[in-house]
Amino acid sequence: MLVPGTKASAPNKKGIQTMAAPMLDAPRETLATLIGRSLTDRSEVDGLAELCSKAGGRLAGTPAHAAAEAWGRQRMRGIGLAPVRLQRFETPTWQRGACRLTIVRPDQGEVTCAAHGFTPRSAKAEADLIDLGPGLYRDFERRGRKLRGKFAFIGEAPPPGERAPHRSEQFRWACEAGAAGMLLGSRVPGLLPQTGMCAEEEASIPSVGLTLEDSARLLRLLRSGQRVRARVEMRNTVGVSRVANVLGDLKGRERPEEVVVIGGHLDAWDVAEGAVDNGTGCAVVLGVARALASLPEPPRRTVRFALWAAEEIGIVGSRRYVEKAWRSMDSHVAYLNFDMPGDPDRLLLCGRKAEVGALAEMQAILAGLGVTEPTSTGICLATDLKPFVFAGVPIVSALGTLRGGAGSCYHTAADTFDKVDVPSLLRMTACAAALTYALAECEEAPFLRHTGEQVRAAFAEEGIAGALEGADCRLPD
Ligand SMILES: [Zn+2]
Structure with a gap:
């Protein structure tokens, strides 16, 4: 089916011209169930409080970061993800x-x-x-x-x-x-x-x-x-320290080799508890895992939940993941990122303005959660989006506005658990759960990975071609 506002995309690997497919052949009842559960389950709000108390200022390379890695692994195992692994790497650290x-x-x-x-x-x-x-x-x-x-x-x-x-x-x-x-x-x-x-x-x-x-x-x-x-x-x-990304999979029931990744960074500045930046992002990722894992059967594709290490000191963890998974990047169907997510108000489809129509139905479903603004299609190179944008992986996510004290605690000693706006967090989790499920369940992948040429063209169109020079992220061939 042709979705209004989408256009023919590049030939896929078989050389067949494909259209951007609608993403919402996922059953509506399942989306409603996921939204309802996410809005009413506070488990990951409690998890976030625990993270803030146990592993507050968790800058990469500190004992608090190691405690946060253990926390993430334990929570993913508790949710029932398998396998759950620590992807270790070395990185320069500062204290x-x-x-x-x-x-x-x-x-x-x-x-x-x-x-x-x-x-x-x-x-x-x-x-x-x-x-x-x-x-x-x-x-x-x-x-x-x-x-x-x-x-x-x-x-x-x-x-x-x-x-x-x-x-x-x-x-x-x-x-x-x-x-x-x-x-x-x-x-x-x-x-x-x-x-x-x-x-x-x-x-x-x-x-x-x-x-x-x-x-x-x-x-x-x-x-x-x-x-x-x-x-x-x-x-x-x-x-130099050894740190780890925490990765947990919900294995797809039909196409386990195809992956939707949803991630947020686990590390935080040492001056506070890292509650908003980025405990809230971690809570969204784990809340989505909890909601999806509670379904009678998993979605078609594998969903990989990622808590990235060392974002604050140079976007290191997600970059390492993309480097290590480079040979399987074609089977990465989409990436969703949550970093200080806020109260949802719009979807994000980085650098794919022409394909925005494919999200129209999703936006209609999520309107009740506050997703009423036009989808953002700008290319964002901040946070853990960067290596995935360079790799040409479709970025399909949700963005929001910080409420209450959450907006003014960025990188300060005030980033503590009391600043977390719980209703915003639950609404964002509901949005993210629906979006992740739809991406992992739909019959045909709605967006194709961009080639190196397409990534360059998208950067040029955005007026940021200069960002390609000397970048530390890899582009597709
Ligand atoms: Zn952050």
């Missing part, structure tokens, strides 16, 4: 030590800060601050040589409609300009500096997050013409 930020001119003493990931093992630097506004590329260009030997200070939000550069991009520009370090103001109030990566291996200069309140004051001082000088002292640990 926070002491960090002090002192405003020495005007003399204001020590202020709260949070070192960024992969800052040096040891650093001590004192320098004047240079106001870089929101820290866009043009701001760095405009300051040019003035930045040499000074601290790049970013204390402003980008203007509306302007993409905020990632902190690691800003850090790279600061390094290229010969800065002595980077100071990055928080975007959320409440004396909460934000952490996060600034590099993927040990950096040569320090970089720290400041509170919104301190950075607003320093910005006022600078803009009133005063000279502001700061001192940063830090110690961290940099090394």
